Each structure stands twice: as structure tokens, then as C-alpha cells.
Amino acid sequence: MTTNTTDARTEQIERYEADLVSGRVFARHAASARSVFGYQPAATARQYGTAMQVLGHMAAEGDHMAQVASKILGRVNLYATPAQAVAAIYEAASQAMAAGFDDVIGRSGPEAGRHGDHQHETTLYFAASVAVWLSKVARCYGHHNSIGWVLADIIERHNVPSTSILAR
Secondary structure (H helix, E strand, C coil), X not given: CHHHHHHHHHHHHHHHHHHHHHCHHHHHHHHHHHCCCCCCXXXXXXXXXXXXXXXXXXXXXXXXXXXXXXXXXXXXXXXXXXXXXXXXXHHHHHHHHHHCEXXXXXXXXXXXXXXXXXXXCCCHHHHHHHHHHHHHHHHHCCCCCCCCHHHHHHXXXXXXXXXXXXXX
16 A cells, blocks of 8 residues: 555656646646636735745846746736736746746857757756745735645755745
8 A cells, every 4th residue: 555655646746747847837826826716906016016026036046037037027917916916927937937948148158059059948946946936926915825745845855945935
């Protein structure tokens, strides 16, 4: 019984890792936020401002994060409901994960090489880092999507600095 449970856990973690890297996890979060029904007032300026601050801190982590944050920033409507804002954030992140990383700085160097040499797939470490950052952004809007046990396991195994991100 224990080996079946362990095999099932391992399979679930591997499936989640693949979905995280492809962006499907973020698309599911967006769909979940879009499923909120009934009247909701627009998000407050404080919620919007705090979320933008967190995205700014995320962008300050480096070029990879800055590219994701820049794709998100233009998609968040100041007058959206909290659920609409969270859906837009996760939808933009899903598209960014699927697109991968374009190393613009490396490509613009004196010996840049081919364009394709600077196109990189999304890594598991990076996708897990983005997931932690976006859980903090979503909390700015009162959206409580906690980090589940699978993501917590991935974070622990790959040494993603989640506690430092969440403590800011």
C-alpha cells in the first residue's frame, strides 16, 4: 500500500511539474479566478497599488522575472474586480511561461551569435519562483490561493527561496 501511495505522489508531482513549466498551472488559476460569480465591487486603489509593488519587487529579481512582470503589468485593469485582476495576472503568466525567456541582453552583446541561441525554455525552478510570487500578488487582492503540498515539495527539492519572497 505504501509503494502505491508513494508512486501516486511521485506521479502527481511529476504531472504538476510539467504543468507548471508549460504554464497550465497558471491557466488553471486564471480559470479559477474567472469562475467567481455574483456582484463584486472594483478592487481598491490600495489593492492595485500593493499588487503592483509586489510585481515591481518580482521584476527586480532579474531579467527572467522582469519579462514576466512586464507581461502582467499591462494586463491588470485598475477598475477590475479582484477576481478579474487575479485572472488577468495568471493568464499573462501562463502565456509568459509558454513563451519562454528571450535573453535580450545576451542577444544585444558584441558577439551575440544567432537569435535562437538566446531563446530559452522555461525551467522548473523559474516557474516555481513565479508561482510563489504570484501567490503573493493574488493575496493583495484577497485571493487566497495557498501554496499546496505539491508546490511546497517542488520548492523544497529545488531550493526555491519561497520564504524570503513571502516574507517581503
